[in-house]
Amino acid sequence: PxxxxxxxxxxxxxxxxxxxxxxxxxxxxxxxxxxxxxxxxxxxxxxxxxxxxxxxxxxxxxxxxxxxxxxxxxxxxxxxxxxxxxxxxxxxxxxxxxxxxxxxxxxxxxxxxxxxxxxxPNTIGLMNSYSNLNSTFAPMGKLPRGNVSIISQSGGMGTTLVAYLLEAELGFSKFVGVGNRANVEIADVLLYLKEDPTTKVICIFLEGVEDARRLMQVAKEVAEEKPTLIYKVGKTEVAARAAFSHTGSLAGSYKLYKAAFSQAGILEVIEPSELIDAAKAISILPPAKGEKVALVTHTAGPSLVITEVLERHGIKLSVFSNETKRRIQEAVPVNITVQNPCDLLGVAYVLPELYGIVGGIILEDSDVDALIAVYTPSFQPEVRLPAKELIEIAKVAGKPVVAALVSPSTLPIEEKSDLEQNGVAVYRTPERAAKAVANHIKYWKLRRTTRAKKGWAIE
Amino acid sequence: PxxxxxxxxxxxxxxxxxxxxxxxxxxxxxxxxxxxxxxxxxxxxxxxxxxxxxxxxxxxxxxxxxxxxxxxxxxxxxxxxxxxxxxxxxxxxxxxxxxxxxxxxxxxxxxxxxxxxxxxPNTIGLMNSYSNLNSTFAPMGKLPRGNVSIISQSGGMGTTLVAYLLEAELGFSKFVGVGNRANVEIADVLLYLKEDPTTKVICIFLEGVEDARRLMQVAKEVAEEKPTLIYKVGKTEVAARAAFSHTGSLAGSYKLYKAAFSQAGILEVIEPSELIDAAKAISILPPAKGEKVALVTHTAGPSLVITEVLERHGIKLSVFSNETKRRIQEAVPVNITVQNPCDLLGVAYVLPELYGIVGGIILEDSDVDALIAVYTPSFQPEVRLPAKELIEIAKVAGKPVVAALVSPSTLPIEEKSDLEQNGVAVYRTPERAAKAVANHIKYWKLRRTTRAKKGWAIE
Structure with a gap:
């Protein structure tokens, strides 16, 4: 305006x-x-x-x-x-x-x-970072630009999602708190975002709508064009009742919603923070062409946690070929047991370039569809992270590479923006890295399924 | 030393x-x-x-x-x-x-x-904040003192847990990375912490041990004295195998471990971050005498998320008595529908003192065992949070009161340490607040069950 x-x-x-x-x-x-x-x-x-x-x-x-x-x-x-x-x-x-x-x-x-x-009415308002427009009642300085847009039916969850975006240093394109939707429905905003050139990924916080059929029709059309992620509150009985009394809209049968999301090619997440973490993965990483994950680390614990969370999300670990194993063993200057997760031990902490060499070998294995590199810079900003190495191997492989730089959020990680601008998504806890990768893989699987049903070419 | x-x-x-x-x-x-x-x-x-x-x-x-x-x-x-x-x-x-x-x-x-x-060997070392001893290889300045102690079988997860502690501004008493446990076992550290006057809550990151029987016997003895929380990696098949190859210890049948934890009165959590969030709740809040939760908020969305997460953890919402409902309606200057979650609408954002009045009424209801106050300071540090009110009503009621101050972690919340030093635990996302309250309630339920089995008095 x-x-x-x-x-x-x-x-x-x-x-x-x-x-x-x-x-x-x-x-x-x-x-x-x-x-x-x-x-x-x-x-x-x-x-x-x-x-x-x-x-x-x-x-x-x-x-x-x-x-x-x-x-x-x-x-x-x-x-x-x-x-x-x-x-x-x-x-x-x-x-x-x-x-x-x-x-x-x-x-x-x-x-x-x-x-x-x-x-x-009953909304927090809307924001457009590309026109420097913050028409909410939440002053937050200059709006950080990005390619994720958010639609929230709740003002409070709207600010919560924006808070997650800020923490993720992800920026956003549009934020729309739709509130009571007196004459602008979620479906209308979706159609707008479909055409919006600065929106690459769409995140929705949904309570419930009267015209679920139209929302789903539109959402399906939009999701064919742009990755669309949703968090639906009211998955449990009490929460569904509470959501109903909040907006007066039928949170309705969650099972029906769930089935509709999947049919429409919309990725549903279980916790609000996953919405932003997954949006980051999808907006930054190349598509996952399969569902097998490999890990490379200098420390076992966090990679075990990641393995467990992936497995709970139905994601399997890659099995390295003998050739891959042999090449890794040759590349590492100490004696290690080569397996997945691939633990390079303390030597990779002091020689971060090993992440490039070993990570590159792993990504060449045909059973590997995505790589998670685990590194704990601990409490020292001066640690040399394997940033340029990860950027390089991700570029060469064209496969998703995620850096789990496990460290307190109070520790500045200078390499983070460099990594993310170059196609490597960064997460700072093992569980969030794992969920983001799981959601990324699920999204691309869903997309393949949806396209296959239509007889469309696999991208 | x-x-x-x-x-x-x-x-x-x-x-x-x-x-x-x-x-x-x-x-x-x-x-x-x-x-x-x-x-x-x-x-x-x-x-x-x-x-x-x-x-x-x-x-x-x-x-x-x-x-x-x-x-x-x-x-x-x-x-x-x-x-x-x-x-x-x-x-x-x-x-x-x-x-x-x-x-x-x-x-x-x-x-x-x-x-x-x-x-x-194969450890990150140990720390004792009360003797300013950091004998790890992770320099992190002066150690923040607190009353939570951590035992970790993994160095990487050790630093991860310390990172969570730092983010939670919780401090710690002792941190012990046990590594290969050449002659000091987890059980030995537990016995030490049982007698340690500055340790109030014990958190364990466990992969697996050879002598699980002794560990469980000791842990049970310690848990009778001090709240003991555990995260066990290897809950899934692949993760269990990976954990085994890491420490060479049998991650073993997770089901057996799970049963043993419960019998020993040890609270098991599902994600590492929950370990620290729950430890904070247990170390700061008074015991939960029952399992019913009430919410008071000025914004519906986050409280719906909390409701849903609580329900998924098996925690039920309180049902307010008619008397409680009448008193709340009288206390609020605008027309609201009184229910649980109790949404005071925007008026409570500008009149945070309503959290004291309405929260106090809610805590007097006999069906209420814990209160979560949801407030979104959004992006403005100058917002007047209902801090002194929450402190006051928590003190009067003697029941757990948690503040879900939903905001980016980059926003400083000055009232946080005041709240936490006065018995109100603060969390900055709805899902973490909900899980912490659920774990707090589960812990006290577990403790009641364990004591009842022994014929001991309920505290």
Missing amino acids: KSVAVIGASRNQSKLGYQSLKALTDAEYQGEIYPINPNAETVGEYRAYPSILDVPEEIDLAVISLPSFGVLDAVKGCAKKGVKAVVIFASGFKELDDQGAHMEKEIARICNEAGIKIIG | KSVAVIGASRNQSKLGYQSLKALTDAEYQGEIYPINPNAETVGEYRAYPSILDVPEEIDLAVISLPSFGVLDAVKGCAKKGVKAVVIFASGFKELDDQGAHMEKEIARICNEAGIKIIG
């Missing part, structure tokens, strides 16, 4: 109208910003207007930072002004009671007539 | 002998430090000695930072010198081949005759 109005912009730090204006300006939004506040001449550094109708210029987006009872009037003003889209934070609509539902319908009617798209 | 010798202390940064000396000095060890190096007059700021026998003073602990072929000679010197304990980092012993096994036996024989305790 070229211009944004904040209706209810405030100087009071505890108000959404303060936070939402701050979110916009912190993100260094380059368009025009118009605070709307009848009781102030200025808000922040901006001239304020008593009403949106007093703004002399055109307004593309209006962020309505008002309590529920003020929204209807604000929307009427937006319709008159010819605003194209509104974000409505307030709760107290259909998720609360009949009166709220009635008010929401009226708002939707006005917006539909005026051709206004509604994000919300 | 009053004095530590580092045999093989080195100026070469890529050597263990450099890292282990640095680990000692970084931790600000207050005793005497003697680098042993035949080729240097000084190492770091210390006078070096050609042999341990040249040191004029007594030596309590010798850290042997040498490759495997140098260890036997070093141990002989230690025996002559009257050293009380040695840490042996080198691998290449019984876990490698018969020759290594033979060498390890010889080392053990010499040490047993001389009354020397061996930590290792």
Whole structure:
């Protein structure tokens, strides 16, 4: 959008109208910003207007930072002004009671007539890192750009997922908190993201929708184009009931959803953090052409944990050929027992280049579809990680290579962004590395199955 | 120990002998430090000695930072010198081949005759935060003190667990990497920790042992005294085989281990990170007297995730009495649907004191055994969290109260240490909060069951 109005912009730090204006300006939004506040001449550094109708210029987006009872009037003003889209934070609509539902319908009617798209109500808003637009009430500075987009039906889980993205240093393209979906459905956002050039992977946090059939039809169409991942809350009985009372939407029979996801070629994950970890794997790594994993490590423990988590996810370890074993044994300067996980012992800690030599040999084995390199930089940032080696062998092999750099998140790992920009995904705990690889493999298996059913070529 | 010798202390940064000396000095060890190096007059700021026998003073602990072929000679010197304990980092012993096994036996024989305790070989070493002793090869500055102690059979998982501890800002009392256990078994360390006044909770990373019967007997005895948590690798077939080839110990039938843990009153967790999260809950929170959980939140999504994870762990939500519901409705200034999870909506984000009022009411309900307060400070450190309120109601109720402060780990939360020092455990993702509470409840249930079987009083 070229211009944004904040209706209810405030100087009071505890108000959404303060936070939402701050979110916009912190993100260094380059368009025009118009605070709307009848009781102030200025808000922040901006001239304020008593009403949106007093703004002399055109307004593309209006962020309505008002309590529920003020929204209807604000929307009427937006319709008159010819605003194209509104974000409505307030709760107290259909998720609360009949009166709220009635008010929401009226708002939707006005917006539909005026051709206004509604994000919300009962939402945290939306963000677009490529236009520096943070139209949520969560100021977070400049938005980090990336190629993952997120749709969340929950504001709280929306911020949680963004928090995971920030921790993963992954950035994002679009974030849309859909809230009550007064006239913009998850399906509509999916169709938009399908065409969005900066979106490569789509993550959905779903509670439940009324029109599950349309969502699934659209999702299937989108998933054929772009990897689509979902976390569905309400997998258990009590959680399903709680989700229902939250959005008033039928979380419905989880089994039906589950079957539909799989049919639509959508990868379902079990925990929210997996959504982001898997999105990273899929957005960074080349496709997994099969389902066998190899590990190379200088320390056994974490690779045993990875082995166990992989197995629990139904992923098998590669069996090295005799030729591979012989070549590895020759390449390592000490006596080791060559097997998978391939433990190079302490020598690889001091000679990280062994990861390149041995990892390269392993990746040439036809039974290996992906490689996890385990390294514990421990607590010392000055350790020389096998970064350039892993980048090099990943490039040559064209197979997924993941670095499990097991270390506290408080330890900066300078090589991380270099690795990830060059096609090697980095995780900092053994279990998250394992789950990400398992999900990556599952995704590509699902994709092969879906395409095979259609008679499409395997990529 | 009053004095530590580092045999093989080195100026070469890529050597263990450099890292282990640095680990000692970084931790600000207050005793005497003697680098042993035949080729240097000084190492770091210390006078070096050609042999341990040249040191004029007594030596309590010798850290042997040498490759495997140098260890036997070093141990002989230690025996002559009257050293009380040695840490042996080198691998290449019984876990490698018969020759290594033979060498390890010889080392053990010499040490047993001389009354020397061996930590290792094939270990990362040990740490004691209360004597500022870091006798590992992982320098990590001053050791943060706490009341959790860790025994790890794997060096790599040892550093991983310490990394989790650092992230959790939990500190620790003792860390022991037992390695090949030449003459100090996990059972021996357990008996030591049982009597250790600064150890309140014990965490074990186990691969497998030869004498599982003795371990279980001792562990049972220790677990009666102190909460004991375990992560056992080798729960799946392939992982079990890999663990066997790692330490040469029988990872053995996991089912037998599992049954033994439960009988011994040891809480088993499924993922390594749970070990630390659960240890935090158990060390900080009061006992859970029952198994019903209540949630209070200003945002529905994360509490739905928590509900689901709890249910998957077999933990049920409390059902509020009518009286509780009436009191909550009266206390909240807006119209809400009172249920569990109790969603106070956006009003609680701006009025965090509601967590004290409503949380206090909930904790008075007899069906509530633990409370999880969900709050998303999002990306703004200046948000006023309901910290003093949670501390206050936890104190009054004497029931476990957990704060799920869902936010990126990069966001500093100043109130965290205040909360945790005052009996409220903090977690930063919904799933980890849920698992920690589930494990806390499971632990106390297990303890009640174990004590009831013995006819002991319920605490």
